[in-house]
Amino acid sequence: MAHTHHHHDNKSEGNIRVAFFLNLSFTIIEIIGGLWTNSIAILSDALHDFGDSLSLGVSWYFAKLSQKESNQKFSYGYTRFSVLGALINSVVLITGSIFIVVEAFPRLLNPISPETEGMIYLAIGGVIVNGAAALRLSRGKSLNEKAVYTHLLEDILGWVAVLIGAIVMHYWDFPIIDPVLSVLIAGYILYNVFKNLKESFQIILQGTPSDVSVKKIHEVIMDIPQVKAVHDCHTWSMDGTYHILSIHLAIEKDLQLSELQGIKKEAKSRMSALGINHTTIEFETLNEECDPC
Structure with missing residues (x-):
């Protein structure tokens, strides 16, 4: 049983590692592409994917760390460190989301037409890369893998929204769609961040778990x-x-x-x-x- 459990841990760690490098690589492409296409929506999704890369990196790190046994310094093991990772991730995402909203507000008043053809290519790439990462984790057994898989599915839906918006702007003159999409993405990020912060503080303050009566x-x-x-x-x-x-x-x-x-x-x-x-x-x-x- 111990050997089987260790094998599953290694497989889980490997799946998360692949998803991490896929997401991080494409995030860099997104940032460059967002600046090239002058699309605030692409940059917003780049922020979202950067946050996911942080989450994946933390998940990968703790998938490795969780294999370490408890010791005299940490008698309950190392799992509580994942909460610290979530807090760091939240601070980064809140800062980035505020920046995106500040940048998007002037464009809501004076919309600027982005390079829609480039947006379409990037959105298709986003669906493919996030889809490949999600497929890698779709049969995962660990809680880590399941949580990351759900997050990647949300990313795919976000990229589908950007793709639809880019296609509409490509054929019709509605440049306001770009900043509207960016504000919606930033709002979605902030909603999830504050939900995660609430859960994190509940754990740190040693509150009764929500699923325990x-x-x-x-x-x-x-x-x-x-x-x-x-x-x-x-x-x-x-x-x-x-x-x-x-x-x-x-x-x-x-x-x-x-x-x-x-x-x-x-x-x-x-x-x-x-x-x-x-x-x-x-x-x-x-x-x-x-x-x-």
């Missing part, structure tokens, strides 16, 4: 016959997917260590079914004073 934890644990009360229940997430629980279980009478082991095994199994990856259990009697509580 503390009430459900209590109900499931209390359903174990020997457990009479639940105290000091804390749950948080390392990276949005790896969840941790610390809990005190009060039992009615003194039990043998072997009996407590059975309760612990059952409780951890039930928590695993609720999406908790790491559960720490402390036992106490009903009359025992629980200091943290």
